[in-house]
Amino acid sequence: MSNCEVFNLPLVEAEPHQLREVLRCIIHTILFNRALGFVKPKDVDSELFDITYVQVGDPEVELMVESKLTEFCSVAEKRPAELVQLCLSFYEKRRKQAWFGTKDERLYWEQWCINISVLQPDIPEQQFMSASHAQELSARVSRMEGCLEQLLSHIARCVNEKRDHIPPVVSSSIVTFPFEITFAGGSRSTFGSNVQAVKKMLMQTSPPPMLS
Numbered sequence: 001m002s003n004c005e006v007f008n009l010p011l012v013e014a015e016p017h018q019l020r021e022v023l024r025c026i027i028h029t030i031l032f033n034r035a036l037g038f039v040k041p042k043d044v045d046s047e048l049f050d051i052t053y054v055q056v057g058d059p060e061v062e063l064m065v066e067s068k069l070t071e072f073c074s075v076a077e078k079r080p081a082e083l084v085q086l087c088l089s090f091y092e093k094r095r096k097q098a099w100f101g102t103k104d105e106r107l108y109w110e111q112w113c114i115n116i117s118v119l120q121p122d123i124p125e126q127q128f129m130s131a132s133h134a135q136e137l138s139a140r141v142s143r144m145e146g147c148l149e150q151l152l153s154h155i156a157r158c159v160n161e162k163r164d165h166i167p168p169v170v171s172s173s174i175v176t177f178p179f180e181i182t183f184a185g186g187s188r189s190t191f192g193s194n195v196q197a198v199k200k201m202l203m204q205t206s207p208p209p210m211l212s
Contacts, residue, residue: 004108006110013116031065034090050145056175065181072183087112090179092107109165110165
């Protein structure tokens with residue numbers, strides 16, 4: 001397989017306390033649509049928004065996603081007013097002949113780039129807030145819900161329109177193909193403080209390196 005299909009999702013603006021829930025909705029929606037095995041769909045009501053999304057119903061998948069989100073949010077929440085990007089990539093495992101025996105390689109066939117602008121909240125977080133602040137908070141949540149609903153619909157269109165690049169299914173597991181979640185600042189790279197560099201990623205995103 002020579003090409004990796006890359007989906008560069010529209011920019012999402014979210015406040016620090018919304019990051020984890022927004023990413024949960026997006027990532028689990030993608031994983032459910034790319035889980036081609038025997039899946040027991042699990043409807044999940046969002047903790048923050050009036051939105052229901054679907055998970056594949058696999059505890060190991062949920063644990064992996066939560067672990068990566070914890071790592072990502074611990075970095076992103078400390079950098080308000082910056083652009084950050086998280087990538088969900090699917091790959092095949094191939095056995096390759098090496099000098100001394102064989103080794104496994106990863107052949108990436110699809111990548112989803114989730115681009116987020118972390119907003120600086122200007123509404124005081126306190127037990128009692130004014131009526132105007134409460135209205136503004138409600139309006140922000142409504143806007144975020146609308147944006148998230150549009151993004152989930154966009155993902156559904158992408159997975160239905162782009163199918164030719166999907167490798168043959170050779171596994172009966174729930175998540176047919178292995179996946180990884182990476183981001184700048186994680187274990188595989190360093191978090192850059194240059195906002196212009198992240199903006200450049202939004203304009204021109206390249207697929208992960210392909211192994212022959």
